[in-house]
Amino acid sequence: MAAFEDQIRVLICQGTGGLAAGAKPVEEAFQAEFDKHGVDAKVGKRCTLVGTGCRGLCANDVLVDIVIPGQAAVTYDFVKPEMVPQIVEEHILQGQVVEKKKAGPYYQKFLEKQMRVVFSRCGTIDAESLDDFLAMEGFSGIKKAVTMTPQEVIEEVKKSGLRGRGGGGFPTGVKWSFCAASPGKEKYLICNADEGDPGAFMDRSILEGDPYGLIEGMMIASYAIGAEFGYVYVRAEYPLAIKRLQKAIDVCYEKGFLGKNCLGLGFNFDLRIKAGAGAFVCGEETALMASIEGERGMPRPRPPFPAVRGLWTKPTNINNVETFANVSYIFYRGGDWFASIGTEGTKGTKIFALTGKVKHTGLVEVPAGITMREVIYDVCGGILNNRKFKAVQAGGPSGGCLPGEAIDAEVDYDSLIKAGAMMGSGGLVVMDETTCMVDIARFFLNFTRMESCGKCVPCRIGLKLMLDILERITEGRGQEGDIELLEDMCYDIKKASLCGLGQTAPNPVLSTIRYFRHEYEAHIHNQRCPSNSCKALLKFEVVDAACKKCGLCYKICPVDAVIWEKGQLAVIDKEKCTKCTSCYDACRFMAIE
Template identity: 85%
Template structure:
């Protein structure tokens, strides 16, 4: 990234992850150091400390780019205020990067296979600056769209091949055409930013890092379907995202970009944020609309679909944040450009949030068709502590768990469904050999059972019974016939539930039964957890042949239940042991049973 010849820029990640790691203090330290050392007077250049959106490698925050005039950016990670004086002295003034503190090869590797389109402005521009947005193609997409007829705009989106990024993967242009064809002058557009999957934060990062980009995508969608009012439904747990989006909306009204005559282009659009209470079921579009209307978030039968009878009984179109963010780039660069990226069935890029037992957690944006193995090993560096990969849970709590033999599956809608998972909104939870797949199925089913609105019996009662069976199995109380009962109930719940929550909630159970049935059988028949994860089945004994006598288990035990001397085999005092699993988690040699 080349710098403006007259400006020294310090780009600091100030997304939620960066702020939690101390980005505000780092920014203040740079401003103070510039003044203290008289940098502007010394070099004759203006200095800017810029708060950007998420950079992706969240585990390494605070991330800072130093951009000197005419040079490419140099990235530092794990930056603290104490590091700032040295960086300013040696790099900004001395033009010599502090080599020991520059992000290592893993950062280059992290970016190498990514194609950052939706995130192209995140991490490079001031997330709160309209001027920065305008300097990076901002609002050129809507200016192009209004030179076309609404039907032509929809055709352009169809030609691009964009599919909804909220989980279902329905073609976006087709969805828009349904709403546009519905009679009536009063229509609504909704952006679903109710991101509820555990470990997922893709939409939040777009809202925090490129709020104007979302507004532009929604303006194009509103023009296409003939809509004059739009809502952004954001979960209230995203205060920074709400703050920056509201600032962007207010600025757009002040500048005439939103309102009665948007940008003087001849169409009207008003926009409002609705903060949701954080109910997972409100990610389902009919429950979301009920929440906006002031009712309890509960799904309703379809048809009629929202495109015919949606918010306040009027035709309504709903897409998620990532979908609208894609729309802007389609009109910047054209449908042919967009459709050249990805696979035949899934065009463009996809953002994934990687969490769990992986070396570099965070957000990645890769072309559709990239394999799961490439995402986990090439982009994110592989498994934490170099342990053995076991599974990846794709698609959030409604997705499936894929084993090592499915790692070559491409990250596109059709390939993941064939493998027994789903794209979902983009959450990937990576698991290693210490993860019990029965317990993972129990964990995700517990989440969806708690988040069920309870309206339909299959979801309300069926998930509760399935959860009770899984809890029995993880406590060593499983019985013959439990697995067959789980499968039968799972398929019945999928077929008969009212909405997508119940229809997909059994997926983690079905996928783990498909790929890890032997673990279920070990729990039931042998009363043993092969991953040594289920506490009621643990022995907490050190295996003589596997123990390397390193003493790590001794050092991490919080209750001094491990006896160890240098060069000696560790011994666990079962009377003191609280079964916290700290020793097991710390041992890299799987020496604790």
């Protein structure tokens, strides 16, 4: 941060989460206070407001860092405009940290075991500023790469051990070498930013917080494989990401970083954004290419693979946002440095989006090989309301559910596959004892069924039939043999489906049957949901022995179905009760069945 030593910087999280929490009014409040007090003159330095990308701890937005040269940065969380005058007057003008308003010890705990490489610029620089990017090693990677031959660039990426971060984990350098070796001068480079997994927003945050970093990574790849034209395929539901990336591309053209003779380094590269319509199946590379070509986004059989016959029938290389973002750092610091991080089979760091029943939701970047327990408990603070950890869905709707006994599994490609899940793009949905695993399988299968393109019968019809069975089970109408039938259908659909969506869609069902078979059996044989989650099977009765007479259920019930007086046991009026589960979710003592 030496480039910023001449100024006090106020870093305000203005990713999508920060803006939704009110970052703009907070920025306006800071500017008003600066104008009111003449801050620059009083502190003897320029005081700069910086709108950064996502800081990671999204649940605590708006996050604000006060960075005074020569001092450690101080983070304030849950910042509102009315807090700003005190922060400016006491911290910036008088040098006294407002202890009551700054982030608690959990924020340092949140960062302690992280290793922020790809996210090192997100949250520390103005996402829209080329000057800020250049001050943080920006474009030094491509300048180093062009001093090497394209083959040497590919070998450096191979040496780093970087595997694709989009889900499959295929070695990036090997993938590049296939496209580079394909005959023909016309080749294409595509960045897959069609991030469709529920609860996943890693790629979006990189685009919002470090768009120039993505551009640099793609420039290195284009030089290595000999592609002169690239696309970033990003879903239209990411308007802020598209806006900032487009601005970065425009600035790069204006400054000569893109186009003919990029940076005067002797190679050409043009880059364009293609906004997708939000079809989950377009995350599959052949469907993505069909969408760019103006066709309906439907997968095609492989081979031929895109490296041989891809976009417009030309050799094409496709990687996702996080993969390209890692490439820049390989050339800043070397392939050996990158390979020194992580495990034997998974090098570098991995970004995860944690959602669900965890105390501190958001984005974390950790070295590969860290355990799931460390991610959930050490980084993200553990389970909400201190309830019991039950499972984590790893790898998005195509991943598997890992049970409590697998919590010490290492977070890398090979360990997660062995445990019955997958790394995927990096979504982790944490579940506690109130989560029904049969219903979770139904939820994710419903998602993939709706997102199926319908081209092949196993996916189009098979997923619908499986969903019908799961819905019957969660409604208490399960039949003997349903579990075995689900397993048979899972294996058939995985084998016969055309693309990765159908081939992986049964994974949540298979993993929940593998680890939580007893829950399926309770639903089918006893018409009982062990987690008290499936509405059709709920009784909604207060357990007198467990009730603490606190009245939480009474206060939260939206239809006044709970009868309670101070110091008395609660009673649920069955006639009024709509089975919304609000009382069950609110009760910390598991006193409601």
